[in-house]
Amino acid sequence: MSSASFAYEVRDPLGKTHTGALEAASADEASQKLRRDGFQVLSVKAEDGAPLDLFPRRVGKKDIIHLTSQLAIMVETGITLSAALDGIASQEENPALKKLLLDLKSQVEQGENFSTALARHPRQFDRTYVSLIKASEQTGAMGAMLDRIAEYMQKEADMGAKVRASMAYPAVMATLAVGVTIFLLTYVLPKFAPLFKKKGMKLPTPTKIMMTASDALIDYWYLWLIGIVVAGVGYYIGSRTTQGRIFLDKAKISLPVLGGLNRKVILSRSLRTLGAMVAAGVSMLDALRLCAAVAGNIHYERLWEMVLDKVAGGERICDALHGAPLFPSTLIQMIGAGEDTGNLDKVLEKVSNHYDKDVELSLKTATSLIEPIMITVMGVVVGGIGMSLLLPIFSLSRG
8 A cells, every 4th residue: 555644743751742754554544653652643644745545445344344253263362352453453454444443452452341442433333243242241252252243244244245136137127128218219219200290191199109208208308307306315305204214114025026025134134133142142132122223124123122122021022023914923933932942042043044045045036037027028118119110110101
C-alpha cells in the first residue's frame, strides 16, 4: 500500500510541543505511531500534494469473518487477546480494519471486557456477536466461541450469497424484457408509424394498442420517470414505517413460490441464532430477544416477542409457539422434543441445517419455474409487438 506524508503536532511527556512530518498509510496509522512513541497527538494532517485515499476501503462482513477465524486460532493456541489483535493489525492492509483492531486492542489493554469493546462498533459487530462473546467471557471458552461465531457468520453469508445468485438470473431476464419492450415501442414502432399514416390504411386493433402505448411512452416519458421515482421513494419511506413494514413483509412471505422461500430463510436464520445462543449459555430470554432482532420480518419479529413474553411467564417455547401459523407444526414438535431431552441447541442446529438444504432445493425449484415463465412472458410481449407490425404490412401486401 502506498504511503503518504502527514504533518503532525504533538506534546511530549514534559509538556513541550513538537511539530514534524512522517510517512504512513493513513492519518490513523500516523497517530498510532506517535502514541507508541509516547507523544500526545494534537493534530495529524496530510501535507499538501500528498496522495489521499479518495475511496477508502470499508470493513465488510468477509473481513469480520476472516478476523474472527484468525482470532479463534490465535486465542486457542494460548496467545493473549491483546497480542492477537496487535499481531493481526500489524499485517492488515485495510486502514479501516487496522484502525478498528488497534482501537479494540487499546480498550482491552485498558482493562475493558472484549464484549464491551466490540459493542462500541455496532456496524461491524452486531448484538448476536457481542452476546456470544459476552457469554464466552463468563465461561472462559473464548477461542471455541470465536470459532463458532465464524462458522455461524459464514453460514449466514453463504445462504445470503446463494439467494442473491439464484435471484440474479430472473432479475436479469426481467430487466432485459423491459428494456427490449421499451426499445421496440420507442424506437422500432415509431419508424413504421409514418408509413401507415401515409397509406391511410385502417390499422388492426393490436397495432392501434401498440401505437397508443408507444405514443404514451414517447410523449409522456417524464410522467413515467416521475412515477418510477415516486414508487421508489414510496417504497423506501414505507419500508421504514410500521404500517409499511406490515404490508411489505406480509407480501414477502405470501408471494407465490417466493413467499415459501422467504419463510424458510427467516426460520433458518432465527433457529440458527437461537441454537447458537443456547449452546453458548446465553439466557433464554436474551436469546429470544436476539431471534426477534435478526428475523428481518415484522411478523416473525412480533411472533418471537410474543414467545418471549410467554416464556418469561413460565411457558415452554413449544407451548408458546403452539398454533402459530408462521411455524410448521412439525417444527414446533421438534423444538418440544429438544426441550424435553435438554438438547435444544443440537435440535435447533439440525433443524436450521435442514432448512438451509430446503432453501437450496427451493431456490432451484423457484429458478426452474421462473425461467420458463420469464421466457414465455418475454416471447409473448416481443411477439405481440412484432405481430402488431406485421399485420398492417400483410394488409399492404394483399392490397
